Amino acid sequence: MRNAGLVHQVRMMRAGAGDPALLLAQFRLSAVLVPRWGDEAVWTADYEGLRWIHAFTSEEELAAFARLKDLPVDGLPYLTVLGSRLLDVAVPALGVPGGVALDAAGAEPMLFPPMRGIVPDEVALDGPTAVTGEG
Template sequence: MEAPSAEVDDPGALLDDPEVVSRKREFARLLGEFRRTAVLVPLGDEPGPEEERGMLTADFNGIRFILAFSDEQALARYAQARGEFAREWSYRTVLGARLLDVAVPAAGVPCGVALDCADGTDGMVFPPVTGIVPDAAAVDREVGGEARAGR
């Protein structure tokens, strides 16, 4: 069996593909739901603003992700996966929109949100791109007419 080519004759044609349209619509629905939902954000060991404990983050391929969980059970699965189930996990409850619109830009580095990251395909990643985070925090926004490759 031949692998599909990485090159596409007409990239614009992909935008009209019914599967692509369906997936974009589903992602938009999930993003809207996340923005309206309060999630649990564990506190990390690093200081945050005003010397309070900051949010728990993980860096992956040059992008920082704020770790968020839909409920205490999802946080417990993460703790178990890390082998840290027995310790106490302090967390804040934060609206998803506040994470994307306030916490991500405040990070000062390319930053997104990883929701329920111990749940495999049931987890969700909100990368720092236009349409998800404010344009000023997006790594793909245009600067001077050219797409920005990073900060």
């Protein structure tokens, strides 16, 4: 699996020359690999009060993650999911604030945090139920 367009957009962002809207659009359109944990769950990690769903742009990036976690590189079960489905369905289903960590074990990781415009407003940290300090 190759995600050349998505990888290019990530590289542009990391170089300071990217467009966040283009990166998000490309992620939403891209099929990414999401490792499974057990029969039904996807691999997540909690970090600084947020839960992150791990997703990868290629089998090579998934293998790097498996090696980092000391898991078998061959045979690690995964799902192929559109980025839009992760952001619009899987993140709200977490039940806690969360986002997507793309290629977390790679040289060019990227986070899609739980903010308006990325995830549905009702689960965004800056959404309508966010504490604003007003009132």
